[in-house]
Amino acid sequence: MTYLDPLADLIRACLPPDAAPPADAAALFRIYAVLLEAKGEQVTDEDVHNAWSAWMQSVDDSHAALVPFGDLSPETRAFDSPYAEAIREAARQVHRSSANL
Numbered sequence: 001m002t003y004l005d006p007l008a009d010l011i012r013a014c015l016p017p018d019a020a021p022p023a024d025a026a027a028l029f030r031i032y033a034v035l036l037e038a039k040g041e042q043v044t045d046e047d048v049h050n051a052w053s054a055w056m057q058s059v060d061d062s063h064a065a066l067v068p069f070g071d072l073s074p075e076t077r078a079f080d081s082p083y084a085e086a087i088r089e090a091a092r093q094v095h096r097s098s099a100n101l
Helices: 004-013 026-042 045-059 074-099
Strands: none
Touching: 004 026, 004 074, 026 045, 026 074, 045 074
């Protein structure tokens, strides 16, 4: 366990109840934790898609959604939104927590 794991867990906890993260996605959420560290509240749906693509390439390099974000249908792009919002909410919580120290 590293410093990224608690951030990954926080992001997962910030997901809406209807989000369905892929099974065995610990590595994906660590990448999302890097996005939290690098971009914080400025993270975009496209950033999330790029992170997911990096992870998915090691899981299934033939996945149909392994294309640039702009080439995705609006319906497919929408899958990234809850994850981007979870990262932004986690960033807000981390910021509030560090401000109270």
